[in-house]
Each structure stands twice: as C-alpha cells, then as structure tokens.
Amino acid sequence: MNSPLPISGAMAPTANELSTIARVLYEHAGIVLAPGKASMVQSRLGKRLRALGLKDYESYIRLVTSDAGLDERREMISALTTNVTQFFRENHHFETLRKDALPPLLAKARAGGKVRIWSAGSSNGQEAFTIAMVLADMAQDLARLDIKILATDIDPRMVERGREALYDAATLNTIPQPMQRFISVEAGGVRIAPALRGIVSFNELNLHEKWPMKGRFDIIFCRNVVIYFSPEDQLKLWRRFESVLAPGGWLFVGHSERVPLDGGTALGTAGITTYRLPETVSPNGGPKWH
Structure with missing residues (x-):
C-alpha cells in the first residue's frame, strides 16, 4: 500500500495502479491512457484524492470501481480528459464551411428545410460558437431559419461552461475583428451574444455510449478527440458518425486525424481533414456529387 499523501501533493501511482486506472478510463470513456502517463495522473488525480480525504490510490480505485462510485468516475474522467480549444481553431475548416458546406444548407433552410450541426467533443463550446458566428455572418435572417447546433462533451464542467458562454478576455485574440460584434465584454470576460446562444444547445455525452439524438446531421465536427481512442474504437466512431450523417x-x-478510406465507410475526402458522404450513388456504383 502507498504511504500517506504528503501535505503538498500526491505520490505517483504504482505501475499496477496506473494500469487499473487506465482500464477504468478505457472501459467508461474509451480513452487510451499510455503507460508513461504516471506524472499526469499524479498531477490530476492527486487533487481528487485530497478533495476526498483519501490517502492512497488503492482507496481511490476501490471507490471508482464500486457501484457507489459513479459520480467520482465522472470526476476522474473529467480530470483525465484533455480540453484544448479556441475560437477559429484550424480556420481552414471554417473557410470550407463558408465557401462550400453552408451556402446550399442555408438555401435549404430558406426553402423551409431544417439544418442540424453537431459539435462532438466540443469542450467548453468555443468550436460550436465559432460555427454559429460563421452562420450569423452569412445569414442576417438566421433567427428565422430552422438551424440548430448541438454541442456535446463527456466533461460536465465543460458543458456547463458552454452553457454559460462566458470566456476569458484573452480569447479575443483568436476571433477575427469583424466577428467580435457577436460578443460583449463583461466584468468576468467576454460573453457570446444571445442570438448565437439561442441556436446552440449543450449536453453531456459519452461518444462510446448510446446516442439519444434522433434524425441526421448535415455537418459534424469531431476534432482532436479520436486521437485518444484505440484504432478499433476510432473506426467504430467513424462508422457511427456516417450512420447519422445526412446524404452529402x-x-x-x-x-492529426484521418478517416481510413478503405475502412468500410462511404466517406470521401473533401478537403484538408474534411470528409463528405456522397449525395447519391451513380449507376456505376461510385459516389455522385452535386
């Protein structure tokens, strides 16, 4: 058994304890924790041990693997999840939205159709609100259109931050000046405008569990998420995304992520780290783009 925690911090988990923590993390979140991550686990879970008054990882593991440990398992997953995001990150994707993906979808919405967009693994919502900014910039009539963005994340703290829509003032550095009209400066930072908050809904979701959403999505963003999954789980997720994408x-x-084009999906490349389903199937069996 490990010695008691020092007042200033936590000891590193043993190899066996790290292996067990990695197994729990994989079983409940699908995240692969490399064997060399002991210092990261020490830094992040040491805080949880101190908060719970536990003296060793053995006690913590007993808790998170028990029937009574559901809430703490969520805390553990939250602590071990990496949340790195910013407005307009990988901006080439938003240029593709503006030039290629959104114009026909806006036309569909103006003709009475609905448009649904999913930001999966959305962290604190900056990705989802970036999409909303692009939409609002392109469509002054956005409020009259049936366009919704779903933002989901496994970390309940990130979901709550997204709902709050309040960010540090430093986030302005990545928002182009023309887009800053969609935010307001407050004492606590900067907040997304109500019109944009109205089209984005936030929900907690584990991508490896059942998806409660009904209907299909016209656009899915899932960026820098599957790099933490095993190759087998990555392929399963690509196929699941395909199953909920609308034609086209x-x-x-x-x-750093790639969808294998020979992995049994119908997705085809449509730009840098961008993929698309065919609208229809041509007579020769290949995809037909419109």
Whole structure:
C-alpha cells in the first residue's frame, strides 16, 4: 500500500495502479491512457484524492470501481480528459464551411428545410460558437431559419461552461475583428451574444455510449478527440458518425486525424481533414456529387 499523501501533493501511482486506472478510463470513456502517463495522473488525480480525504490510490480505485462510485468516475474522467480549444481553431475548416458546406444548407433552410450541426467533443463550446458566428455572418435572417447546433462533451464542467458562454478576455485574440460584434465584454470576460446562444444547445455525452439524438446531421465536427481512442474504437466512431450523417453530409476532424478510406465507410475526402458522404450513388456504383 502507498504511504500517506504528503501535505503538498500526491505520490505517483504504482505501475499496477496506473494500469487499473487506465482500464477504468478505457472501459467508461474509451480513452487510451499510455503507460508513461504516471506524472499526469499524479498531477490530476492527486487533487481528487485530497478533495476526498483519501490517502492512497488503492482507496481511490476501490471507490471508482464500486457501484457507489459513479459520480467520482465522472470526476476522474473529467480530470483525465484533455480540453484544448479556441475560437477559429484550424480556420481552414471554417473557410470550407463558408465557401462550400453552408451556402446550399442555408438555401435549404430558406426553402423551409431544417439544418442540424453537431459539435462532438466540443469542450467548453468555443468550436460550436465559432460555427454559429460563421452562420450569423452569412445569414442576417438566421433567427428565422430552422438551424440548430448541438454541442456535446463527456466533461460536465465543460458543458456547463458552454452553457454559460462566458470566456476569458484573452480569447479575443483568436476571433477575427469583424466577428467580435457577436460578443460583449463583461466584468468576468467576454460573453457570446444571445442570438448565437439561442441556436446552440449543450449536453453531456459519452461518444462510446448510446446516442439519444434522433434524425441526421448535415455537418459534424469531431476534432482532436479520436486521437485518444484505440484504432478499433476510432473506426467504430467513424462508422457511427456516417450512420447519422445526412446524404452529402460533412465530417470535419482534427489536424492529426484521418478517416481510413478503405475502412468500410462511404466517406470521401473533401478537403484538408474534411470528409463528405456522397449525395447519391451513380449507376456505376461510385459516389455522385452535386
């Protein structure tokens, strides 16, 4: 058994304890924790041990693997999840939205149709609100259109921050000047305008569990999320995304992520780390783009 926690911090988990923590994290979140992450676990979970008054990882593991440990498992996943985001990150994706993906979807919405966009693994909502800014910049009639953005994340703290829509003033550095009209400066930072908050809804969601959403999405963003999953789980997720994409739907992934084109999906490349489903199937069996 480990010695008691020092007042100033926590000891590193043993190899066996790290292995067990990694197993729990994978089973409940699908996240692969590399064996060399002991110092990261020490830094992040040490705080949880101190908050709970636990003296060793053995006690903590007993808690998170028990029936009574559901809430703390969520805390553990939250602590071990990496949340890195910013407005207009990987801006080429938003240029593709503006030039290629959104114009026909806006036309569909103006003709009475609905448009649904999903920001999966949205962290604190900056990605979802960036999409909303692009939409609002392109469509002055946005409030009259049936366009909704769903933002989901496994971390309940990030979901709450997204709902609050209040960000540090330093985030202005990544927002182009013309887009800053969609935010207001407050004492606590900068807040997204009500018109944009009205089209974005936030919900907690584990991508490896059942998805409660009904209907299909025209656009899915899932960037810098699957890099933490095993290759097998990555492929499963790509296929699940395909199953909820509308014909001609778009999938945007992170800069170091790739959808295998020979992996049994119908997705095809449509730009830098951008993929798209065909609208229809041509007579020769290949995709037909419109």
